[in-house]
Amino acid sequence: MKTVTIKDVAARAGVSPKTVSRVINGEDHVRPEIREAVQRVVAELNYRPNAFARSLSSSRSYLLGLFIDDPVSGYAAEVQHGALLQCRERSYHLVVEPVDLGRSGWQEQVRGSLSSLRLDGAIVVPPICDDGELLSIFDEAGVPHVLIAPSHPPEGSGAVWMDDRAAAREMAEYLLSLGHRRIAFIQGPESHSASARREEGFRAALHHAGLEVDDRAVLRGDFSFRSGLELGEVLLDLPEAPSAIFACNDDMALGAMITAMKRGIAVPDALSICGFDDVASSRAAWPQITTIRQPNAEMAAAAVDILVDPVFRKDSAHPAFRLMLAHAMIVRGSTGPA
Amino acid sequence: MKTVTIKDVAARAGVSPKTVSRVINGEDHVRPEIREAVQRVVAELNYRPNAFARSLSSSRSYLLGLFIDDPVSGYAAEVQHGALLQCRERSYHLVVEPVDLGRSGWQEQVRGSLSSLRLDGAIVVPPICDDGELLSIFDEAGVPHVLIAPSHPPEGSGAVWMDDRAAAREMAEYLLSLGHRRIAFIQGPESHSASARREEGFRAALHHAGLEVDDRAVLRGDFSFRSGLELGEVLLDLPEAPSAIFACNDDMALGAMITAMKRGIAVPDALSICGFDDVASSRAAWPQITTIRQPNAEMAAAAVDILVDPVFRKDSAHPAFRLMLAHAMIVRGSTGPA
DNA sequence: AACAATGTTGACAACGTTGTCAAGCTTTGG
DNA sequence: CCAAAGCTTGACAACGTTGTCAACATTGTT
Secondary structure: OOOOOHHHHHHHHOOOHHHHHHHHOOOOOOOHHHHHHHHHHHHHHOOOOOHHHHHHHHOOOOEEEEEEOOOOOHHHHHHHHHHHHHHHHOOOEEEEEEOOOOOOOHHHHHHHHHHHHOOOEEEEOOOHHHOHHHHHHHHHHOOOEEEEOOOOOOOOOEEEEEOHHHHHHHHHHHHHHOOOOOEEEEEOOOOOHHHHHHHHHHHHHHHHOOOOOOHHHEEEOOOOHHHHHHHHHHHHOOOOOOOEEEEOOHHHHHHHHHHHHHOOOOOOOOOEEEOOEOOHHHHHOOOOOEEEEOOHHHHHHHHHHHHHOHHHHHOOOOHHHEEEEOOEEEOOOOOOOO | OOOOOHHHHHHHHOOOHHHHHHHHOOOOOOOHHHHHHHHHHHHHHOOOOOHHHHHHHHOOOOEEEEEEOOOOOHHHHHHHHHHHHHHHHOOOEEEEEEOOOOOOOHHHHHHHHHHHHOOOEEEEOOOHHHOHHHHHHHHHHOOOEEEEOOOOOOOOOEEEEEOHHHHHHHHHHHHHHOOOOOEEEEEOOOOOHHHHHHHHHHHHHHHHOOOOOOHHHEEEOOOOHHHHHHHHHHHHOOOOOOOEEEEOOHHHHHHHHHHHHHOOOOOOOOOEEEOOEOOHHHHHOOOOOEEEEOOHHHHHHHHHHHHHOHHHHHOOOOHHHEEEEOOEEEOOOOOOOO
16 A cells, blocks of 8 residues: 655656645645645545655654653643643644653763654653753754743743642631631642742631631642641640631542541541542542642643744743643532531 | 764764774674774763664665553653663654544544654553554555553464553452452453453452452443442442452552441451552552552553564564563552551 | 836755665685 | 685665755736
């Protein structure tokens, strides 16, 4: 089965290959009737442009890279899915590149993919989007890149994020509106800049309501289920036990909830629990966890849109390429009146 | 920063581009001293072959496709990771292609990626690896493909799988060795061929031990956490409640365990629970779930190896390209003596 | 009606690599 | 020592597309 090339289409349509090229790429300067004729032939022959020839000639690869430190996480899966669908929409393809900053030689790996695949752009997720060395490799290679939820997007990088502070504040205000006054908080790891912003939002809400934050009820976790279990114990042993626990992510919220259940403390009747992230297991648990949904897939899709935008390639510092997306609070069974 | 091409290397090393090409591709017929000289220049100039030019010329893409129905699942993540690392090892790249059999037009999607990207091979995961129409598209396009855990691998497809039957039997025998005699079983959905094999293994073990399987204690779930919750209720309401529950996957095992906990039934003291898959949350739960680890990443890596093997491209029906990998039983806290 | 501006088209040469093939070397065997 | 066989090397032409540019056709302006 010989493959159909642009020449076959051109011959059959009675035009030059260049004209066919113009039609395929939606360029101007083609008479409507010719355009239609060509499109008809394309459909008839079931022609598909060879991506490699196209890339070689145009020096655009139609390939975007997704740089990710832990490709097995649920977070990675969501981001990847969002990016994938949007790439498909834009006739791009996505190549996933794991980057292990802990392993020597990762720099060469990254440079290799950039120069051999000639990526048209890169999407970089936390926490590696905050690594200066990685970003400078992109700069050197002249590869446009968009960071997802970075702590401080440098000049020249696009960025997409959500307002962690506002989201956390919203959640805290919701707990307050339910009548909770003793609210414990489980922090995320210090390296994770978003979790600091979440704590800010939490504190702002309490402060605005005229409440003091009891620092014995603010504990640092590491995002793991296990740390939620353990810190839950500590919180429930407090002299004045909290009536609500706000954890910086769902895994820790889940852990705290299991601890409560082990002790026979009913959720949400005797204790409200809420998390952050809306991971799959927060829906699988019982009761389901009240949480904040991060628009992970949407952020990835937005990143793709920015990268394929021709304007971005000229002027990557333009403020239009700093985009904040809306989160959503999802009230489920794990929270109730105090 | 002009990009370095093969000509630059050739000029600097005082040889022809073709010779450089030979060195890069590890071909024969190059004198050792010249080979070394070229390699030195490659390193000096930091030269990387342009993947597109290479593909265009050689009509090999150095690209493998991973065809997957639900790219957001934890399963997908594991498979993808395994494939990714192995691709990197073999200097291939991986393109992930979601296939939604429920959506019309998916055929065109698939044909599109095949003919436009000229994939060198495809890895197909369950359940879509059992779809005849999909496989025939690969055949038409002449794209070699390897199926992961198919129900019946057709001629001409490579296949990698594990022995679900033996694994389930092993698990059942372990429960028997703990003294359990009333063992309930939660089946997976009928469409999932592996879960039927698991049930076979379960029944074989009981039969071999001279025990009857009580069919009231064999219930069909749908792999969801929710169905584990519900079927757990049913099983624990049985006149003679089981002392162990063997679920066809971890999510359902988790559900059953939560049900038991809600009723104040201690796991594993009063009830043993085990699952299948070793998903992340089976480790996160408390107690952790005894389960069977599927070598998902390893199967994917093996699939990559098969696809890049030049022999496979000639004779895809060769029995060497049917590969069974070993599973592992992982005993954790959710099982104990009857 | 003449001329300029604008729109449409195709010839041709890239893009960077590898396949083919033939030429010039070596080695081997008698 | 010579012929045959094998090894090493490079010239050249693909691979399938798009960028450039010049030619030609049409439209608009005066």
